[in-house]
Amino acid sequence: MTAISRKTIYPLLSKRVNLAPRTATCSYVRRKFSGEPTGPRVVSQIPGPESLNLLNQLDKIQNTDAVAFFADYDKSCGNYIVDADGNIMLDMLTQMASIPLGYNHPRLMETMRKPENWTPFVNRPSLGVSPPSDWTQLLKKDLLSVAPSGMRQVQTMSCGSCTIENGLKAMFIAHERRRRSGAPPTPEEMSSCMCNIPPGSADITILSFSGASHGWTLGAQSVSHANWTQKLDLKSMRWPVATFPSLRYPLEDHEKENRQEEQRSLSEVADKIERQMKDGRPVAGCCVEPVQSAGGDNHASPWFFQELQKICKQNGVALLMDEIQTGCGSTGKFWAHEHFSLPEPPDIVAFGKKMLTGGFYYRENMRPQEAFRIFNTWVGDPSKMVLLRAVLNTIREERLLNLVSSTGVHLLKGLREIELKYPAFIRNARGLGTLCSVDFPNNSERDKVIQGLRNRGVNTGPSGDRSLRLRPSLIFTKVHSDIFLEVLESTVKDIMA
Ligand SMILES: Cc1ncc(COP(=O)(O)O)c(C=O)c1O
Missing domain, CATH: 3.40.640.10 (Type I PLP-dependent aspartate aminotransferase-like (Major domain))
Structure with a gap:
């Protein structure tokens, strides 16, 4: 995967973003994650001062060019990752697509508590x-x-x-x-x-x-x-x-x-x-x-x-x-x-x-x-x-494959709507389930979108030379999808302005 190196970070499209509090969150997540944030909250540019400080320390002992930010995994919850500066991001990259049930899922925490x-x-x-x-x-x-x-x-x-x-x-x-x-x-x-x-x-x-x-x-x-x-x-x-x-x-x-x-x-x-x-x-x-x-x-x-x-x-x-x-x-x-x-x-x-x-x-x-x-x-x-x-x-018990399918349809529909509004900038929305992607005119515009999204509290990643890779976990819902789509559209608008 082409990591966004610190060295290639684009001028930050930073407006302080706070989409919380939202009243609506889907009932699945409300039942499972009482502590899940209701939306992204951005308090610094990303990486923020604490991430940069930690990056300096780590960089003394290993190559850190792929590090985007340091995370606080204790505070991360459900679909949201919290970084070392307290930024709360909707995570649609989920550790290179490897977190199945979001952060600190109660079922996994319970499993870990059992001595057997x-x-x-x-x-x-x-x-x-x-x-x-x-x-x-x-x-x-x-x-x-x-x-x-x-x-x-x-x-x-x-x-x-x-x-x-x-x-x-x-x-x-x-x-x-x-x-x-x-x-x-x-x-x-x-x-x-x-x-x-x-x-x-x-x-x-x-x-x-x-x-x-x-x-x-x-x-x-x-x-x-x-x-x-x-x-x-x-x-x-x-x-x-x-x-x-x-x-x-x-x-x-x-x-x-x-x-x-x-x-x-x-x-x-x-x-x-x-x-x-x-x-x-x-x-x-x-x-x-x-x-x-x-x-x-x-x-x-x-x-x-x-x-x-x-x-x-x-x-x-x-x-x-x-x-x-x-x-x-x-x-x-x-x-x-x-x-x-x-x-x-x-x-x-x-x-x-x-x-x-x-x-x-x-x-x-x-x-x-x-x-x-x-x-x-x-x-x-x-x-x-x-x-x-x-x-x-x-x-199995939560029928998450059904959730992924229905959320995926909603997400793809939303991506296609944005694509129709900005056809010169965003195209080729595609996906199976929530494994979705869209293309931008080139590598540099795509990277601007990724950085712009991150500074508005949405974590995504690149794929290929011009695609945005979406890899949320299996508990990503239509509500999360709407938050993402709103942030994506405002990011695209700002970049095109
Ligand atoms: C399709 C595919 N195969 C293999 C790998 C390698 O897996 P790992 O990074 O766990 O070594 C990856 C990792 O991104 C992958 O996406």
Whole structure:
């Protein structure tokens, strides 16, 4: 994600903003968060003096160029984050899209108060070697209870990048096992892999898309193409990259031309797979995000994903659906790829962020057959599973997917209304659920909007080179959406004035 560096902060569009008190707040949030602020309250420019002071101190010991402000997590509540200066911001970025139920959700606080939940925090196990005796039950009851349809295998990991790294490995291992027809590796394969050379270190590849963003580790950044800062100076694998469809929005108004563009991208995928095979560097797997997030909130149609899966299947290429940012409900379905009606599950579905733990679901054919192939010290963290159970139960009991869907429709409608009023400045409103985005004429205008919103008490983020990324948590309601839309319109008006 392109962080807004302090160095690029634009002249502040600062009017002191105080949208509180509002009488209306939705009943869901009123019931759950008696302490949730009724609106943003801005008392300083952001970052304010205390954030800048803390930034100076931190900067002495690490790079802080991506830090936007310091937060006071004790005071943050529900949809609102409070910064070190006491500014109260409606948070529509939510820690890089990773807070499922807002700040200090009573259900999570209650979970933490119970002594019976403390053991995994105090004794972090090496899950691959000595898992706790209730581990299988935890996986079944929690992670498998929300597994994508048709997927019954799961592997936890600590973070998203680590998940992708191991998902890539699983696809390579499965590919080579198939090539050997299940026979054990030869002595030559076992010795050559120790020197990083074929045949043991196989010359096989992963196909990814322009604009993709799958993480920061060496394998994950090799399949990422959203941002040069993710890649510069690093040795990337020479793997094929196909151009992701560049569609016109709203999708429903441009079906014909979008279909042609998707067909173009799919032909490129098929060509690249064929060429790699001819060159003796076959494609073992394909990584794709259901909605490209850091690359600019780029959507493609269900048809595109169905066809992509078909091409992968015809060519023996495993399909990894990266749901790290889109999973856990923010599109109104638990997994974004449920919107695509795929005839069969992807081979791997990666999760992280709002799921609080990294990991991936996989089909039986992706299961490693030997110990220590998909492995590290912790392979996950059971303390996160304690919290995840509370998150999943809350999503079910409070019907939060319905809330996300209806709020998403309202939010998108509001964005489209603003777009109609200021067509030269704001366009391409798009979204699934509350995972929404709009475009501005260029990078600099977009960054002005982000800073302007922040100084009016709304925290959002960039995506791609001109898009505004909205990633509220699952308890974001129409009332919050209206607050945002009002602030967005006044920010746009001020910038255009
Ligand atoms: C789609 C996607 N994949 C992978 C990652 C990497 O996850 P993490 O930052 O937890 O390593 C991200 C993070 O932003 C992401 O959005």
